[in-house]
Amino acid sequence: MTDQTAGPEIPTPEGDVALIETDYKIGQDNVEGSVGPFGFDVHNPVFLVSGLAVVAFVIYALALPEQANAVFGWLRPFLTSTFDWFFLGAANIFVIFCLLLIISPWGSVRLGGKEATPDYSYIGWFSMLFAAGMGIGLMFFGVLEPVYHMAISQPLGVPSPIAADGTIIQENVEAARAMGLAATAYHWALHPWAIYAVVALALALFTFNKGLPLTIRSAFYPIFGDRVWGWTGHIIDILAVFATLFGLATSLGFGAQQANAGLEYIYGVPNNVTVQVILIAAITGVALISVLRGLDGGVKVLSEINMGIAALLLLFVLLAGPTVTILSDFVSGIGTYATELLALSNPVGREDTGYSQGWTAFYWAWWISWSPFVGMFIARVSRGRTVREFLICVLLIPSLVCVLWMAVFGGVAIDQVLSDPVASAVKANVIDSYSPELSLFAMLEGLPLAAITSTIGIILVIVFFVTSSDSGSLVIDTISAGGKVNAPVPQRIFWCTFEGAVAIVLLVGGGLGALQAMVISTGLLFTIVLLLMCFAIFRGLVHERKEAK
């Protein structure tokens, strides 16, 4: 029998990997069949329970809106203010864990076996990393956060340079400016990416090197053994599907409101539910086309286009704004970030609770509740990288890009606020009144060609939602199919449409805020899950190296 010559798309032989021996057969709990002409292949309890739970919570939020708002509206701030030390401490552990792995001998373990080659080029890979998990946040918070931390939240007690009567207090300017950027960088650099990296590394390791299905429960095999194939694992996967679907649907609902606010601000488009429902339908429609074109033909292409446009916008703002000031802000912001990182990330005895609980703990809960989705997506596209390369690329490079983005968008906005406070639209929309969805457009208004750049801004916001929605649908589909990536097409259509439908129902009926608060509350549970994952990664890597020897 002859073996055919491998084509360019076939990686070289994978080399030995230390597979985990288990009797579990991928897909053994799946139910295959068809509804009319549409085929399906789903993991029995996970698909059904998570789908029904989503419907049940939507009905609850619609039937008892006041109660839902009261419960979850109370729960989220309660958790972030009571467990702030836990969120901050855990995030520090994730960063330290990742940095230690980079310099440890385990860093040389290659995901997918010793001789595996990467499935994606760096550009495709980076684009997908950003587009899945963070793009939309960069658009929303790029202007808002640096300005807010500079002027209002006073991280580490650094006083605001803006007096109550709106005048500038010159002696506070320099420190507040640097702290505005540093405090923002803290939320967008090492820590969030370490959270994503832990989940992604765990899943990639247990999938590509250990041969377990691509689903969240696999990372817990070293801890629970074969019990992960039973209800212990079902619950982990159901929670992940639940958090991902609600996270995406509520973001989609809010995103439509933001895009609508932007459209009203720039073009006078009426700001009402009808326009927002049309926006959600359009975003879902494009996401649907993207998932139907697949990972390579849809999701990757869209991510690359989006990153290209975002890079052009970044370059434009950098050049059209006060370039030298921005670059010096970038440097001093990074300097302040480096010197104040320990103080900013200190989990106990904080006095700046407006910042550390209101922003940091909230962010950590948010990133962590999104981590099953983003982490799993990153895992899927990261095969062929070594652990060291993976961590450097997922942790350090995106961190630098995020800090640069914040320095440019936030730097220009801060400059506008401080150099001409009376005329600054950013000051009017962020400091004097709080309209976060307008902050980006307010900043662009102060630069040339605002009509064009604002339109590009809106397009970017919308397309980033599409790239979150399509990658999210793929992830949910894979988890609810027990880790199978080749489930029938109608299934991914179902999840993508379901997500849009949930967003529309919540938008029309109310309940977006309550359910988003609930999703963020799942962050507490997932923080424990992530800490266990660190331990599992460690066990997995030790096993891998031992077997390799």
Add this chain to the structure above:
Amino acid sequence: MYSKIMVPVDLAHAGRLDKALQTAADLANHYNAEAVYVGVTATTPSTVAHTPQEFKAKLNSFAADEAGKHGHKASGHMIIANDPTIDVDNALMRAVGEIGADLVVMASHVPNLADYVWPSNGGQVASHSKASVFIVRAG
């Protein structure tokens, strides 16, 4: 008339392929052609195999079994697709060129309503491939 017959196989559902496999083997014997069994897989673990390496080994042994059963020349050819649900048509079309197949024998379901929305793999390959395509209906 034919020297290489490409036979796409889904190892997870090999039981459903009997008629197509028999057809391919008969044709291979008749024309003294080699049958190349093509399997498409993602790099993630699947029902069939934990790694691409294992998939390749299973595909090769599947080809050897077929050769043993029917007495024709046979080999396996693995194609990696990042998103097999969607990429399988393109992967198969590429395989035709890579193998240099002059005939494709593949199983396909009886067309139904869904085929108007997304055509069957067999239909896609028949529409776009330069090689001759023999679609074997199930049942």
